[in-house]
Amino acid sequence: MLWLLFFLVTAIHGELCQPDAENAFKVRLSIRTALGDKAYAWDTNEEYLFKAMVAFSMRKVPNRETTEISHVLLCNVTQRVSFWFVVTDPTKTYTLPADEIQSAIRMNRNRINNAFSLNDQTLEFLKIPSTLAPPTDPSVPVWIIIFGVVFCIVIVAITLLVLSGIWQRRRKNKGPSEVDDTEDKSENTITIENGIPCDPFDTKGWHINDTFMPEDERLTPL
Amino acid sequence: MEKARPLWANPLQFVFACISYAVGLGNVWRFPYLCQMYGGGSFLVPYLIMLLLEGMPLLYLELAVGQRMRQGSIGAWRTISPYLSGVGVASVVVSFFLSMYYNVINAWAFWYLFHSFQDPLPWSVCPLNANRTGYDAECEQASSTKYFWYRKTLNISPSIQDSGGLQWEPALCLLLAWLVVYLCILRGTESTGKVVYFTASLPYCVLIIYLIRGLTLHGATNGLLYMFTPKLEQLANPKAWINAATQIFFSLGLGFGSLIAFASYNEPSNNCQKHAIIVSLINSSTSIFASVVTFSIYGFKATFNYESCLSKVILLLTNSFDLEDGFLTASNLEQVKGYLASTYPDQYSKVFPLIRNCSLKAELDTAVQGTGLAFIVYTEAIKNMEVSQLWSVLYFFMLLMLGIGSMLGNTAAILTPLTDSKAITRHLPKEAIAGLVCLVNCAVGLVFTLEAGNYWFDVFNDYAATLSLLLIVLVETVAVCYVYGLRRFENDLQAMTGRTLSWYWKIMWAGVSPLLIISLLLFYLSDYILTGTLQYQAWDASQGQLVTKDYPAYALAVIGLLVASSTMCIPLVALGTFVVRRLRRGDPAPVA
Numbered sequence: 085m086l087w088l089l090f091f092l093v094t095a096i097h098g099e100l101c102q103p104d105a106e107n108a109f110k111v112r113l114s115i116r117t118a119l120g121d122k123a124y125a126w127d128t129n130e131e132y133l134f135k136a137m138v139a140f141s142m143r144k145v146p147n148r149e150t151t152e153i154s155h156v157l158l159c160n161v162t163q164r165v166s167f168w169f170v171v172t173d174p175t176k177t178y179t180l181p182a183d184e185i186q187s188a189i190r191m192n193r194n195r196i197n198n199a200f201s202l203n204d205q206t207l208e209f210l211k212i213p214s215t216l217a218p219p220t221d222p223s224v225p226v227w228i229i230i231f232g233v234v235f236c237i238v239i240v241a242i243t244l245l246v247l248s249g250i251w252q253r254r255r256k257n258k259g260p261s262e263v264d265d266t267e268d269k270s271e272n273t274i275t276i277e278n279g280i281p282c283d284p285f286d287t288k289g290w291h292i293n294d295t296f297m298p299e300d301e302r303l304t305p306l
Numbered sequence: 307m308e309k310a311r312p313l314w315a316n317p318l319q320f321v322f323a324c325i326s327y328a329v330g331l332g333n334v335w336r337f338p339y340l341c342q343m344y345g346g347g348s349f350l351v352p353y354l355i356m357l358l359l360e361g362m363p364l365l366y367l368e369l370a371v372g373q374r375m376r377q378g379s380i381g382a383w384r385t386i387s388p389y390l391s392g393v394g395v396a397s398v399v400v401s402f403f404l405s406m407y408y409n410v411i412n413a414w415a416f417w418y419l420f421h422s423f424q425d426p427l428p429w430s431v432c433p434l435n436a437n438r439t440g441y442d443a444e445c446e447q448a449s450s451t452k453y454f455w456y457r458k459t460l461n462i463s464p465s466i467q468d469s470g471g472l473q474w475e476p477a478l479c480l481l482l483a484w485l486v487v488y489l490c491i492l493r494g495t496e497s498t499g500k501v502v503y504f505t506a507s508l509p510y511c512v513l514i515i516y517l518i519r520g521l522t523l524h525g526a527t528n529g530l531l532y533m534f535t536p537k538l539e540q541l542a543n544p545k546a547w548i549n550a551a552t553q554i555f556f557s558l559g560l561g562f563g564s565l566i567a568f569a570s571y572n573e574p575s576n577n578c579q580k581h582a583i584i585v586s587l588i589n590s591s592t593s594i595f596a597s598v599v600t601f602s603i604y605g606f607k608a609t610f611n612y613e614s615c616l617s618k619v620i621l622l623l624t625n626s627f628d629l630e631d632g633f634l635t636a637s638n639l640e641q642v643k644g645y646l647a648s649t650y651p652d653q654y655s656k657v658f659p660l661i662r663n664c665s666l667k668a669e670l671d672t673a674v675q676g677t678g679l680a681f682i683v684y685t686e687a688i689k690n691m692e693v694s695q696l697w698s699v700l701y702f703f704m705l706l707m708l709g710i711g712s713m714l715g716n717t718a719a720i721l722t723p724l725t726d727s728k729a730i731t732r733h734l735p736k737e738a739i740a741g742l743v744c745l746v747n748c749a750v751g752l753v754f755t756l757e758a759g760n761y762w763f764d765v766f767n768d769y770a771a772t773l774s775l776l777l778i779v780l781v782e783t784v785a786v787c788y789v790y791g792l793r794r795f796e797n798d799l800q801a802m803t804g805r806t807l808s809w810y811w812k813i814m815w816a817g818v819s820p821l822l823i824i825s826l827l828l829f830y831l832s833d834y835i836l837t838g839t840l841q842y843q844a845w846d847a848s849q850g851q852l853v854t855k856d857y858p859a860y861a862l863a864v865i866g867l868l869v870a871s872s873t874m875c876i877p878l879v880a881l882g883t884f885v886v887r888r889l890r891r892g893d894p895a896p897v898a
Contacts, residue, residue, distance in 0.1 A: 112625065116631045116632035117631060117632065163629065163630040164624065164625070164629060164631060166625075213439045213440070215438060215439070226424050227420035227423070227424075230423060231416075231420050231478065231479070231482065234416075234420075234482065235485070238482065238486055239485065245489070245493060246737055249492075249735070253735070
């Protein structure tokens with residue numbers, strides 16, 4: 085009798101968890117891709133942990149706080165590693181609806197991933213899309229900051245160059261007129277020495293004494 | 307009193323200015339493409355031959371004319387013959403068109419440079435879609451680098467007819483680019499001479515750094531082998547020779563008047579023959595050097611894409627047949643595929659259409675040129691390198707230096723004739739003239755920041771300068787050799803520099819180069835006529851790729867106007883001078 089019951093239970097289990105059964109999800113793990121040399125082997129203990137994580141996720145759903153590890157059924161484990169799972173109700177007669185399981189898994193995806201040291205790409209729940217991380221947008225885009233800095237530097241440099249050009253031109257325009265003033269002044273001053281005005285050579289007639297020859301002509305040129 | 311003409315502080319500044327002008331973006335993004343298309347290593351043969359036949363002689367001619375006449379392009383050609391000052395005017399018009407659209411490239415380089423300071427780089431990840439369950443649809447179809455270029459940078463519209471609105475971000479970058487150019491040309495040769503030390507040498511520093519990094523990348527040797535294996539049969543292809551001639555011609559920047567402008571600030575006794583040879587050799591060797599760098603980057607990118615394609619196929623097979631994770635590798639892929647096909651035939655036939663044939667050669671064959679190479683292919687390679695922010699900053703900084711160096715030459719070509727003219731300098735100081743030129747160019751350049759701006763950019767890039775320049779340089783060569791007289795010019799040069807002109811230059815100037823240019827002109831004209839309607843590449847957001855479309859009528863009109871406005875200057879000014887002289891001769895002589 086007991087054997088019959090056991091047989092019945094296993095048969096129902098078998099019916100509940102099958103590939104493409106109602107409310108069943110396929111899971112695919114790529115442990116070697118994720119961990120390389122540190123990859124662990126997939127055995128029944130890992131399966132137990134998986135069932136525990138799924139039960140944990142379901143317990144967070146209101147009205148499902150009594151989900152036990154034995155309510156999670158795994159089947160068709162392949163070498164890949166991939167398998168199908170369903171979550172049954174406490175009486176183990178029917179499976180819980182897919183969208184409940186889906187939302188539960190989505191809420192706790194991070195915890196499940198971390199339990200196996202995997203990520204969204206290496207621990208895949210087919211048909212359960214993962215929520216992608218929102219892009220971190222700073223309040224002011226970075227490029228505007230750098231643009232602003234370069235822009236200000238260029239504007240300052242242009243202003244400096246233009247101003248220095250104008251200043252140089254103004255100084256050049258003033259320059260020739262100042263030189264003229266000093267020349268006029270020197271013509272008007274008369275040097276006075278010992279009270280006697282000294283006249284420059286060419287205002288009074290004077291004669292050169294030819295007997296005194298200039299220095300350089302005494303020496304015969306080479 | 308006559309104000310002395312400003313001079314370069316030393317001959318090195320002149321050489322650096324010419325190098326900075328000639329070595330531009332074309333060396334980086336056009337030459338590697340041509341090399342790949344026309345036979346790899348064997349493309350160097352037509353390239354070097356054209357350098358000797360056409361590049362060096364025409365460069366020396368322009369430098370010699372500028373140094374001898376000591377005026378900008380309009381004044382120089384007016385001195386050669388008053389009927390030919392139209393050549394100078396045409397040069398200025400073409401330079402004006404070029405500076406309008408060329409600085410937009412600098413604006414894009416600034417945009418990418420400013421965005422390189424983020425982690426992760428914005429073009430390495432796709433943005434999320436509205437409900438955060440996946441990535442943006444357009445980005446999924448194309449790639450993240452293409453999405454960033456077409457959507458985030460250009461915000462491109464589906465066709466040239468949909469103009470769209472002004473994009474303020476590229477407009478700001480364009481404004482900054484023009485301010486930087488204004489800062490460099492503000493004081494004339496005094497400021498330009500110092501800036502060219504940097505714009506000429508810094509790109510080489512970056513190229514060397516990239517060469518070392520590129521050669522050490524995984525898969526770089528694939529690209530280099532692919533490029534340098536000569537495909538000798540391409541030597542028989544006339545297109546290879548024509549493209550070599552065109553590349554030498556446009557790469558040196560002949561006909562814009564910039565070289566004449568630069569040389570006019572030289573001492574008359576300057577040895578411009580030596581400088582012409584140096585500049586043309588440096589320009590060509592930079593092209594070859596840049597293509598080595600580009601091909602090692604290509605090789606890295608192609609190998610990376612090939613390996614990720616293989617990984618995708620492996621993942622697909624592993625998932626469909628529930629094989630053990632890590633069992634399938636690149637080496638046993640083919641055997642396992644065969645085994646699976648025989649053991650599970652119907653399941654395999656379901657999966658088979660999804661399996662892509664990964665081929666390294668197909669990845670290497672994707673030849674890209676122009677803005678696509680610079681902003682899509684290179685960024686794709688950079689995002690996969692370690693410390694990608696550093697490589698990105700270096701790369702876009704190099705692009706900026708190359709672009710600004712060429713812009714200095716272009717604006718010099720416009721400004722020198724303007725500052726030579728007494729009528730203008732009497733009323734405005736040279737800072738104001740430079741400012742006005744930059745302002746007008748910036749205002750018109752805002753057209754290229756519309757949503758359809760990139761399509762107009764392609765119009766200008768393809769048609770504004772190509773045909774007109776060939777005609778201008780042809781008229782220049784004929785004018786110097788036959789109108790002014792080769793013997794007279796030879797004597798002038800001898801009196802100026804003290805060196806005799808060797809027979810090589812004389813033969814090239816009088817015979818070979820003009821014939822080459824005429825054949826190029828005929829080829830281009832026949833190509834335009836035979837192709838019939840002109841087409842362009844438009845970005846289709848739904849498919850995530852480029853599609854070919856026809857230009858509408860008004861775009862064709864703009865193209866015609868672009869070509870006509872510069873080429874018509876030559877006959878119109880000649881006619882105008884003739885008419886004015888006739889009228890003056892007809893009037894009674896004025897009382898002295």
